[in-house]
Amino acid sequence: MLEHLPALQVVLPLVAAPLIVLARSTRFAWLATTAVSYACLVIAALLASRVASGGAFSYALGSWEPPWGIEYRVDALSAFVLVAVSLTASFVAPYARRSIAAELEPDRQYLMYAMYCLCLAGLLGITITGDAFNLFVFLEISSLASYVLIALGRRRQALFAAYQYMLMGTVGATFYVIGVGLLYLVTGTLNLADLADRLRGVEDLRPVLTALAFITVGIGLKLALFPLHQWLPNAYAYAPSMATAFLAATATKVSVYVLLRFYFTVFDPAALFERLPTRETFLALSVAAMIVASLVAVFEEDVKRLFAWSSVGQIGYITLGIGLENQPALTGSIAHLLNHGVTKGAIFLLLGGVALRSGAVSMTVGSLAGLGRRMPLTAFGLVIAGLSLVGVPGTAGFVTKWYLIVGAIERGAWWVVVAILLSSLIAVAYVWRIVEVAYLRAGQGARLEAPVGMLAAGLAMAGLCVYFGFFTSINVAGASDAASFLLRGPQ
Amino acid sequence: MAVTVVAMVLQRNLFSVVVLFSIYSFLMATVLVALDAVDVAMTEAAVGAGVSTVLLLGALHLTGGTEAKRLERPLLPLVLSIAVGAVLAYGSLGLPGFSDPLAPIHTHVAPRYLNEGPRETGVPNIVSAVLASYRGYDTLGETVVVFTAGAGVIALLRRRRNKK
């Protein structure tokens, strides 16, 4: 059975969804979701350990050898992202029970779980597949599921946010299909490894460069690459708490992964980075995201939207690695996929608890007044995760920034170093706003923590922020393997 | 086809736009038949002209008919769309010409389906063979996409009995 783990990784959550719809029971839905999430984490860990010991391997679906059939390919990078996604899922699933019960009508709850399973399956499917078109199909599964997850938010703004996300997401996915189509027309194959192989023989580069542009913009829309991020703040702000936490921690990260995969393992980076101003473009956009989006966050009143803007900025850190294109910077970027996932996951999970107890549909910064007294543990967790967002030593966020700065220095890009420090200062400003209100301003209300299951999940994720700050054997070691894998270029 | 599309852009009565969309889908299906894509043509006719039109009309019934006039800054979107088109045009110049038997798509991967498909799967309709077997996993994904949409619509449009 062990050799079939790549298929099971995706098929388990995929099968859970129709079972949930068939059973129509909220209790079963929650049990199935939790079981599947944990199973996915175990499978991802097993796959990662197999890659670490034996190198990359592939799995032929339907026993048709690639490129005729569809191939699943597990390598250092995809194994790392699989672990990151399913790790988040394993925290969100137990949390979901109380959160969903509080935010949705009873006869919709089981569907919410089904959507969550589908979204998870889609994201894992994108990560593990070695086929460009299969990637599109799973991209659509996860996207459609996430549109519904967002639209199920309690305020009517959620509907419009979901609509806008759907419009931009679909345009993005279609752009991606156009890009893949062009690549297919010049190579005749859809398998990623085969594509890389055959692209080297292509003489007329015009279609290839166009494909690159379309894929970049298409996936850029999905990952909220500055300035294609307009859908993100509202989508995160109005989605149900559990959906925000899950999507913020995983969806954009998986899209970044797709970009990394195409840039470094399909296209020839040497030709790419010299022929087009890719490096400069990515550096400029990333720095712009880091500074502009963070500044917007400082002046944002809605707490969830504040952290959503911060996400746009943090995505800038991740794409920075593509621009710097060296071992330490890419290590930082890839590690940030996990580090930021854990950090933002913790923040949105804890905020979900606050929202549950306050009962209000929207949460302004002012409404957090006295949180340190009302919900001391929650507030403490928020502070920890906030510190990680800033990048204080001893937290996961610091590890990322350290590697990014080393990478920038190696590249001689001092202005990027300055930008990273500046952006961190801005992060201090918006995190301090929350801390100040929570601890220094008096608020009303009795002392009442979030339900145990929700609080535990949130605090555990906040704990991971610290854990990954001190013990870097999982995040940095995995990311560094992935980075050297990427820098080896198309094999 | 081009005429129907232009008309769709200009027409503000949404009902007419839906009808035009239906005609457009039929034309598209015809073109697809001419290009030997019979399976795709059949689907496009059933989906574009059938399902989509019914869905659009159903939704139109719920949302109401005409579009408010609003074309204050039509230039920027036009420039943007044409810019995207220009990029694609640039790329398409380097593509192999129409019906070039030596194009990579005809020499790589596909020949195996055509030559070995019937023997390996026992199905002479290669499209079916590739769809259900060689790339069966894509089809599983596609079925799940349909399922996701179905379940999603249930989640969004279920009538709330207890609220009234």
Place this chain on the structure above:
Amino acid sequence: MKDDIILRVVAKLLMPFMLLFALYVQFHADFGPGGGFQAGVIAAAAIVFYALIFGLRAGLRLVAEWVVEKMLAAGVLVFAGVGLAGLLLGGNYLDYFVLGADPVSGQHRGIFWVEVGVLLTVAGVMLKLFYMFAGRARDAGDE
């Protein structure tokens, strides 16, 4: 439309043929164009047609809403089940070769059941979509 005798008779007459045609498209896909998806759409269209002429309630009597909901889940399960069957019989996921006595018959069996799965889900979803939108319209009219 409910009172038009011609429509009612035509609908009654056409219904079985439409369903039959759906089955033809489904099982003839080996030799001609067609397959589970197209068949599912046609089958759903037959029911939708019936419901349009005899009213939503009659359609719901023919195929109840809960049946439809089970259908759309069951289709995915059938498809994924074929994959798991391949896995249990010693092949890879979605491996049809191991499903029959010899590889080609295995392929046949696999393709057959996969198409059945697609048919179920697609017909289910299409019908469900119709019921959902039509049901909303009816409710909106009641208020």
Place this chain on the structure above:
Amino acid sequence: MSAIAAHFSYWVTLFLMIAGLYIIIARGNLMKKLIGLAVFQTSVYLLYIAPGKLVGGTAPIVAEGFATYSNPLPHVLILTAIVVGVATLALGLAITVRIREAYGSIEEDEILERDRADER
């Protein structure tokens, strides 16, 4: 001239794409945007299918007496794409219907206006 003729199918794709994209960006009506999205998606169909055609070839159903067939792989891919497209459309319409119920309008600017009124 022959280069333009040989690439005719691409020009059609191009035109459809521009038109679809234009509707999505320029129009404020949510229903119209969805239709634009559908047109935009169909433009991709031709991009894939047209190059698969071989003059003198026939549909890829193997039978006696034919030697050249058009390429089946794009057909399969586009079948999937069509299905994905209609799934997206259905979901988009469902969201639009809910928006209409929640806001009483499906015009983008009116919705934004009401949102702003909510914030205040």
